[in-house]
Amino acid sequence: MTFEKDLNIDVTELRLGLPGTSEESERQASTTLRISNKRALPSVAAEKQCDQETAPPTKAQVVGWPPIRSYRKNSLQTKKTEVETSGMYVKVSMDGAPYLRKVDLKIYKGYPEVLKALEDMFKFKIGKYSEREGYNGSEFVPTYEDKDGDWMLVGDVPWEMFVNSCKRLRIMKGSEARGLGCVV
Amino acid sequence: MNYFPDEVLEHVFDFITSHKDRNSVSLVCKSWYKIEKFSRQKVFIGNCYSISPERLIARFPGLKSLTLKGKPHFADFNLVPDDWGGFLYPWIKAMAKSRIGLEELRLKRMVVSDESLELLSKSFPNFRSLVLVSCEGFSTDGLAAIAANCKLLRELDLQENEVEDHRGHWLSCFPETSTSLVSLNFACLKGEINLASLERLVARSPNLKSLRLNRAVPFDMLQKLLMRAPQLVDLGTGSYVHDPSSEAYNKLKAAIQSCNSIRSLSGFLEVAPRCMSAIYPICKNLTFLNLSYAAGLQSNELTNLIQHCRKLQRLWILDCIGDKGLGVVASTCKELQELRVFPSDPFDAGNAAVTEEGLVLVSAGCPKLNSLLYFCQQMTNAALITVAKNCFGAIVRSCKGLKRLSLSGLLTDQVFYYIGMYAKQLEMLSIAFAGDSDKGMLYVLNGCKKLRKLEIRDCPFGDAALLEDMGKYETMRSLWMSSCEVTLGACKTLAKKMPNLNVEIINESEQVEFNLDDRLKVDKMYLYRTVVGHRKDAPEFVWLL
Numbered sequence: 001m002t003f004e005k006d007l008n009i010d011v012t013e014l015r016l017g018l019p020g021t022s023e024e025s026e027r028q029a030s031t032t033l034r035i036s037n038k039r040a041l042p043s044v045a046a047e048k049q050c051d052q053e054t055a056p057p058t059k060a061q062v063v064g065w066p067p068i069r070s071y072r073k074n075s076l077q078t079k080k081t082e083v084e085t086s087g088m089y090v091k092v093s094m095d096g097a098p099y100l101r102k103v104d105l106k107i108y109k110g111y112p113e114v115l116k117a118l119e120d121m122f123k124f125k126i127g128k129y130s131e132r133e134g135y136n137g138s139e140f141v142p143t144y145e146d147k148d149g150d151w152m153l154v155g156d157v158p159w160e161m162f163v164n165s166c167k168r169l170r171i172m173k174g175s176e177a178r179g180l181g182c183v184v
Numbered sequence: 185m186n187y188f189p190d191e192v193l194e195h196v197f198d199f200i201t202s203h204k205d206r207n208s209v210s211l212v213c214k215s216w217y218k219i220e221k222f223s224r225q226k227v228f229i230g231n232c233y234s235i236s237p238e239r240l241i242a243r244f245p246g247l248k249s250l251t252l253k254g255k256p257h258f259a260d261f262n263l264v265p266d267d268w269g270g271f272l273y274p275w276i277k278a279m280a281k282s283r284i285g286l287e288e289l290r291l292k293r294m295v296v297s298d299e300s301l302e303l304l305s306k307s308f309p310n311f312r313s314l315v316l317v318s319c320e321g322f323s324t325d326g327l328a329a330i331a332a333n334c335k336l337l338r339e340l341d342l343q344e345n346e347v348e349d350h351r352g353h354w355l356s357c358f359p360e361t362s363t364s365l366v367s368l369n370f371a372c373l374k375g376e377i378n379l380a381s382l383e384r385l386v387a388r389s390p391n392l393k394s395l396r397l398n399r400a401v402p403f404d405m406l407q408k409l410l411m412r413a414p415q416l417v418d419l420g421t422g423s424y425v426h427d428p429s430s431e432a433y434n435k436l437k438a439a440i441q442s443c444n445s446i447r448s449l450s451g452f453l454e455v456a457p458r459c460m461s462a463i464y465p466i467c468k469n470l471t472f473l474n475l476s477y478a479a480g481l482q483s484n485e486l487t488n489l490i491q492h493c494r495k496l497q498r499l500w501i502l503d504c505i506g507d508k509g510l511g512v513v514a515s516t517c518k519e520l521q522e523l524r525v526f527p528s529d530p531f532d533a534g535n536a537a538v539t540e541e542g543l544v545l546v547s548a549g550c551p552k553l554n555s556l557l558y559f560c561q562q563m564t565n566a567a568l569i570t571v572a573k574n575c576f577g578a579i580v581r582s583c584k585g586l587k588r589l590s591l592s593g594l595l596t597d598q599v600f601y602y603i604g605m606y607a608k609q610l611e612m613l614s615i616a617f618a619g620d621s622d623k624g625m626l627y628v629l630n631g632c633k634k635l636r637k638l639e640i641r642d643c644p645f646g647d648a649a650l651l652e653d654m655g656k657y658e659t660m661r662s663l664w665m666s667s668c669e670v671t672l673g674a675c676k677t678l679a680k681k682m683p684n685l686n687v688e689i690i691n692e693s694e695q696v697e698f699n700l701d702d703r704l705k706v707d708k709m710y711l712y713r714t715v716v717g718h719r720k721d722a723p724e725f726v727w728l729l
Contacts, residue, residue: 064261071344157427160456
């Protein structure tokens with residue numbers, strides 16, 4: 001098919017990502033000068049000779065790129081911000097410890113991680129969790145206060161739900177915690 | 185020509201619904217023009233500045249349904265300053281004054297004030313349908329007016345608007361006597377909703393077919409709403425997070441099972457992956473699935489869901505589905521016509537989780553694919569050729585049917601040569617960071633006979649291309665060029681020679697007007713055909729040449 005034969009593959013290669021290669025750097029320079037009416041005529045340099053000193057701008061500088069509706073960008077940005085930058089610090093108290101600590105729940109991906117972090121922080125050991133027995137057999141039991149003000153056993157609900165409802169943590173002595181670990 | 189009485193002709197014209205056909209009908213002869221004029225109920229205006237409200241009303245006094253589009257398309261990507269224009273108010277004011285029997289209003293990229301919504305709600309007693317897409321300028325107070333005053337309201341559909349949320353009770357403003365709702369979409373609202381009012385509203389709306397909730401509607405409310413409205417055809421969930429071992433979750437599972445009319449599913453603005461299995465029973469009937477806001481779902485969770493969706497025709501998804509996930513789509517969704525893959529990280533779309541491989545898989549597995557939006561990092565020619573061959577047969581044939589195309593990247597004039605030669609049906613073309621010279625733009629202008637909208641940013645097209653065929657622009661709706669090589673002098677020439685075009689220069693710099701060197705490159709130019717000359721509402725930074 002003549003169409004395919006005429007096609008110079010390199011020449012028509014599509015790069016749908018943000019332009020950031022050397023051939024583009026000339027155009028990049030003019031893109032960032034959006035505000036000014038006066039723009040220097042970018043010399044149409046041969047591809048091999050173009051000015052390498054002009055670094056391609058960081059992605060944030062190219063307005064309106066990638067072409068995604070601002071509504072969508074803002075939605076996903078809000079989620080990102082909520083998840084990444086707000087942090088979720090909660091107080092952690094341990095029975096017998098002289099002072100409280102704080103942990104950022106957002107940095108953990110699940111229960112094993114946060115429990116390990118608490119173990120390291122307070123130098124103790126938590127036993128294995130089971131739905132039926134809780135942490136029975138442990139010297140210490142992790143509990144938390146939820147949005148309703150109730151004290152709950154850590155580990156019962158899905159991780160995301162826990163993160164969203166946990167207001168503070170308390171590491172109870174196992175002897176006190178007996179009863180919490182039993183299934184109602 | 186007049187062998188039939190007017191009423192007969194009018195009845196015949198009732199069957200002609202497409203705008204283009206009706207426009208043709210009105211050109212046949214004077215008497216057809218007159219009959220068509222008075223019987224025309226639906227009007228579509230693609231650019232609100234191409235005609236004035238007064239002329240519209242004079243032309244079609246029987247107007248009942250109006251579609252208006254305001255800002256240029258690139259406003260979606262923040263390329264158009266906020267106060268550029270596209271105000272709804274003058275239209276409402278004029279129609280109210282002339283006692284137009286407006287029933288339906290569909291707006292896209294318009295500035296809609298609360299004042300205009302209030303006037304709308306009070307001026308048209310038969311008003312029944314309001315659809316706002318990508319609009320801004322209003323708050324929940326405006327919605328309250330619509331809810332309170334439009335007694336016959338059937339449809340309130342808000343898609344991706346920026347709405348100022350006054351945490352109102354706008355939902356409570358629907359009177360208890362209001363039972364006519366068929367479609368309610370408030371997914372884009374950010375604030376709290378009066379849940380009790382919502383439940384009561386849904387309970388007293390037996391004709392409700394489409395319901396799209398916002399993030400403030402929690403999981404357990406969803407279950408209650410589904411119990412009230414098992415007849416729903418289109419559902420958009422709000423927050424979809426709960427404990428899968430809870431009573432509420434079981435109730436939802438039961439409620440969903442009785443909703444066997446649901447064909448379209450969206451929302452999941454907040455989502456707990458472990459709750460998705462409740463949805464599986466309705467998947468087999470779904471024709472449209474929009475998970476493009478469900479950032480909390482990973483690839484395997486997505487594919488688990490999609491495996492149940494054998495009848496899917498349209499799929500909107502995030503790129504975290506990955507190439508393998510798209511392979512599952514390809515093997516499951518044989519009826520797929522439209523696929524949109526959005527970047528999960530819109531600020532770093534260069535690191536998309538999908539590559540051309542995913543697209544090739546879909547094109548091979550889904551023979552009915554005809555509409556595609558795909559963000560990925562790199563696409564080779566070989567891949568594109570494979571895709572085109574799989575989807576549409578030969579490349580030549582594929583271009584022939586194409587109506588809308590968006591291109592960017594290291595494309596030379598060669599590609600535009602082929603577009604001009606083969607894409608004869610092309611109506612809308614967006615080009616970014618592409619082309620070598622004026623020839624590229626000229627190939628397109630000369631070859632694409634049906635071109636209506638052309639928008640170009642950051643391409644080396646200049647005065648020669650702009651001025652070569654000035655008459656062409658009168659056959660198009662609009663042309664946008666930003667960060668190209670076009671000079672002020674050329675724009676002035678064009679404006680002078682073509683009185684039926686409005687040539688606007690959008691100048692956001694602080695430089696004042698008297699620095700008018702014709703050799704200056706223009707940052708943003710927007711031109712469009714119009715029958716009413718310069719608009720009167722242009723802000724300071726827009727120069728009308």
